[in-house]
Amino acid sequence: MTTINACLFDLDGVLVDTAKYHFIAWKQLAEELGFTFTEEDNERLKGVSRMASLDILLEIGGVKLDEETKLELASKKNAWYVDYISKMDDSEILPGALEFVKELKSQGIKVALGSASKNAMLILNNTGLTPYFDAIIDGTKTQSAKPDPEVFLLGAQELGLTPAECVVFEDAEAGVEAAIRAGMRSVGIGSTTTLGRANLVVPSLADFSFNRLKEL
Structure with a gap:
């Protein structure tokens, strides 16, 4: 088995808890459109791009809209979300995440971010995580959403490593599938x-x- 030389992390739900802010913003949008959006519904949006998430939300509410309106609604939801995450600090790093990343760095393992979020830099800067990453691949650098492997393949490329040397940490089914495809x-x-x-x-x-990396 190829030696592990890098760990690639998803952001939301793995390193920080921003999922709750996505949920609050989507719920707010659903209520504005006249229907209820539950935490169970929200599970379907994990690891999914913004526009694809909106399509799922509208399907749940039985709402049909033109593309222009959909873009406006996606921007509105994102503005609410950005407002919430702008107030984040290092207290919102998930338990064990920073300690594990520091341990990896001390062992000479490269660390990269592989996230669909276009707001990843804002979150990383607010929580103080930015300096720990050797490569940051976010939604501003990718064309295809997970389960497409693009985000992780770009991460390996930026680190100068082969996919076989990388381990992905993910909380979403689509992200695990992307790692497998990569x-x-x-x-x-x-x-x-x-x-x-x-x-x-x-x-x-x-x-x-x-x-525990040895178990892989």
């Missing part, structure tokens, strides 16, 4: 019910350490 090993953060295709599944990064 030819990378993966650790699911969450439940085996949805992340069963990952090589290993743990409840959070607080349950993971450098030594």
Whole structure:
């Protein structure tokens, strides 16, 4: 088995808890459109791009809109979301995440971000995580959303490594699928019910350490 030389992290739900802000903003939009959007509905949006998320939301509400209106609504939701995350600080880094990233750096393992978020830099800067990354691939650098492997392949490329040397940490089914398509090993953060295709599944990064990479 190829030696692991890099760890690539999704952002939302893996390193920081921004998922709650996405949910609040989508729920606000649904209410404005006259229907209810639940936390269960929100599970369908994990790891999905903004416009695809809006399509799912409208399908749930049975609402049909033209493309121009949809773009306006996506911008409105994003403005609400950005307002929420602008107030974030390092207290919103998920348990064990910073400790694990520091441990990787001390062991000479490269660290990269692989996120669909176009607001990743704002979040990383507000939480103080930016300096820990050797490469940052976010929604401003990619054309295709997960499960397309583009974001992770670009990360490996920027690190100068092969996909086989990389491990992906993901909390979404689409992200685990993207890692598989990229030819990378993966650790699911969450439940085996949805992340069963990952090589290993743990409840959070607080349950993971450098030594456990050997299990992959």
